[in-house]
Amino acid sequence: MTLDELEQIANEVQAAKEKSPRALNVCVAAGCLSLHSDAIKSALEKEVQRTGVNCRVAGTGCMGLCSLGPLVNREPDGQLLKNVAEADAAEIVEKLESVPPERLLCSREQPFFQRQTAVVLENSGRINPEKIEEYIAAEGYQALVRALTEMAPAQIVQEVSKSGLRGRGGAGYPTGLKWGTVAKTIGTTKYVICNADEGDPGAFMDRSVLESDPHRVLEGMIVAGYAVGASQGYIYVRAEYPLAIKRLQAAIRDARRLGFLGSQICNAKFSFDIEIRIGGGAFVCGEETALIASIEGRRGTPRPRPPFPAQSGLWQMPTLINNVESFANIPTILRRGGEWYASLGTKKSKGTKVFALCGKVRNVGLIEVPMGTPLRQIIFEIGGGIPDGHRFKAVQTGGPSGGCIPEQSLDLPVDYESLKEVGSIMGSGGMIVMDDSACMVNVARYFMEFCMSESCGKCIPCRAGTAQMFELLTRMTSGTATPQDLELLEDLCDMVSSTSLCGLGQSAPNPVLSTLRYFREEYTEHIVDKHCRAGVCECNHLAEVSA
């Protein structure tokens, strides 16, 4: 494959579009699909066939504003239709040339769309994820061909370093540095692993990227393989994401067909292939050494680091592990240059970040904003604020390893450092908004239950410590806790975070610590007054009985 051949494919796609400029693109990513958008797609297809109008009907990936789904994007005018039902098909097709019905019209002029900057999501909802040609028409695989034909591996690493990209899995380790280490480490075989075991509850960014634009991830991985000298790649996907797996399988097949995977890719002395490994539902496998154990067919228990996977990873070979979003950034970084990417974001956190905005917020969906965007803007402008007359209480980022951020910290620019400062973490990008109907002790208990049942059980602090913390939190929500229990809980938070073997245990106390930091009075109320102000916990019932 050469750049000319890529251009030819792109031109063909373009020509076909020009011949039939009208199109209805139905979102068939998980969100809309759960509202049966596939049936809407077939209804539209039938209607087009029946009326004989010249209009393409296609399935695309996520368009972002999931709470107004199912969404349909109309070409060529780019009108967005919301809350589409099967029954709307006739009217939509009938009014293809005119203004769509008012009730279906979803303005793109609202802050939800205006405040976003798409890099990772640039193709999401715009191309058919099952057609490699459409990805190519959107400048896809250009970066790979350029890299293989015009750049030395070291140059690629340099470009990635220049971009300032940091690991999007949550820890924020500089991606260029990681690539450089693996590139320099000597090994007979090297591996590239894409961590698509998106385990944080309340996070669906990676799922959406895989479902909406799978080739972007493959391209990023192949480039990485070339840059670090690896010949085999693995994508470790959750079994809970069947659609993402299906789309990845199709994408890998198509990439092989066009010669982006296989031997002597683009006539370069570089061979690379990618296999999918399906996870088994273990959150701890998001930890890189546990993930490696799982790919090796074993129980997904982490091992002490060092040695880091960059030195000794899969089958003791140098291994590069990045998450989906990190790889998805690579094609654009190479196409537009590391400097361009570094111009987005803040001093220490460059580029953009995809967030899954959900919970008690008006606009639920997938968003991408430059690093440094204030939380307030994300929640109240893009998210449209809190619905049903409730008041904002906290926003949870970073999943079970993160924390709850209160109102007073909302003007915080979102980046790795400032989130850490307020006791949370960037995490993979889940952002769950909570209103005054949420009890923070109950939320802490929820996350502790999660960590307890996801603990692999290898090290004692995490295995037994999370179980004890869960018990203490249960005493609080059920109204049987004493002030000493709070002391014990704080002692355990310190001990478990300082002594656990891997990130799961080390960060398991975070939801407790952050809620204690900002909502301590709620803990006291549960313990002393046996009162839950949100009215969620059992302790209220207990107080009534004894009153």
Place this chain on the structure above:
Amino acid sequence: MNPAPAVKTLAIDGIDVSASSDQTILDAARENGISIPTLCHLDGLTEVGACRMCLVELKGSTRLQPACVTLVEEGMEVTTRTPRLEKYRRMVLELLFAERNHVCSVCVANNMCELQDQAKAHGVTHVRFPYRSPELPVDVSHERFALDHNRCILCTRCVRVCNEIEGAHTWDLLGRGVNSLLISDLHQPWGESDTCTSCGKCVQVCPTGALFDKSKVGGKVRKNPDFLSYLNEMREGLR
């Protein structure tokens, strides 16, 4: 051939010691008569770094490191006993006592138990955490040995010795987290195991009364995990 390991000098608890670069902090400390507490570690088995008893402080690092898997480095300054480390070690022990039913007074390993010894050594006179009191089975189906899950601390010494030394891999763990359980083969009674060779190594390495020899109950017989070092020396001598 690997290149010969280099010699490193470091300080452990203020004492200057030298060690070869392939040695862990634990090796170096023990060679120099500095004791670091351990539970999951056993000379002759691969390290898992799981019990966290051997965590030490390294100058210049905020994160504590397990001495059993951390290799020595030139100029390292290691501290093995600080109030913070001692506090954490006591808590590890408390967590273990609260996790399952360690009723020392009626345990076959009473006074011959590493967990009990550690509790005494670290001044654990009581457990502040609520006892979980799980209901756990006792497997006495093997003709010579028995497994009491109530006393198991999931250190996996038995799993490792069975796999790495005996080569039978009869033992492994079922489930995960606090619900993990030691199992033989397909979670079947030990006596019905297809793979157990009845060698008894697992019993010898078990630090508590979880695995024991039925004929020696109440007989005040100490276990002998040191046979492993002997086996290894023999093996290396043959090489």
Place this chain on the structure above:
Amino acid sequence: MSKPTLATVWLDGCSGCHMSILDMDERLVELSEQFDLVYSPLVDYKEFPAHVDIALIEGSVSSDEDDRKIRLVRAHTRVLVSLGDCAVTGNVPAMRNPIPVPELLDSVYKGNGLLQEQVPTHCLPTLLPRVRPVHEVVNVDVFVPGCPPSADTIFTIISELLAGRVPDVAALSRFGA
């Protein structure tokens, strides 16, 4: 000045710790000159006094009666000592904890070929759902593990406490010892 007062309390335990107290033999005589024994299963006082300096507690908290008693004792005691594994850990009495109380009573009082199979309901303290060590119910000042703690240990503990010092228990005893 009057002598310090000492009490010993027997909750759910086998009385082995009290036997160990008696095991001090002649030292007990010598020691008893330094305190007044104001409450104990070994003596015949019915009421727990208003002010006790040192109370040694044997046994775990297993019934509503134990619970009531230990709270009373705590309220009137300056230094409360958990004596022995039952008080400190729950020990043997706590081995019933995985079993729900109704099941437990049924297995004891029914199906054993008894002439009159019935779970007693009168005059007996009600079992708590879970047996708990003393410090889970009230604050404990000194913990003395051991099953039972040896006479030597008890002698040292009492002597130290009478001398106004906090004994180094870890050096003396251990769980199960």
Place this chain on the structure above:
Amino acid sequence: MPITSKRPSLPSSDKRWRIVAGTMRRHGFAREALIETLHTVQEYFGYLDKPSLRFVAASLRVPLSQAYGVATFYHYFTLKPPGKHTCLVCLGTACYIKGAGQLLATAEASLNVKAGETTLDGNVSLVTARCIGSCSMAPAFIFDGETAGNVNENALRSKLAGWKN
């Protein structure tokens, strides 16, 4: 012990075993194919039972206890046959704060089972998931493989009632 290269024969003439063997062959009967193979067994048989674990372990030369350990480590695998229908409740954070806990209680009460169990008549299995990534549609359920978003008490009750024999 002599190392035998002979692999065990298929447990029965059931064609699904050939598919299972196919997965193992594709991975060269390597030990690391264990999880992939267990996925295939579960996909075609619905669950993992001891004979299938024994067969897979012997074919891949994985110790029995290791195979069992792996099968029980990952929540996705089940060792019990599933019911005719499956009701999966997502307990992700977004679903939880929108009342998934309550809905789970409703499902437990109306099916008279606990999460992770199957009704006595084998009709419905009630399972939970950590997060199915449908947070935008919280609370989300998966009924027999089909994702349902914005589920409320009534929708849940009528769905479960529709499954009654």
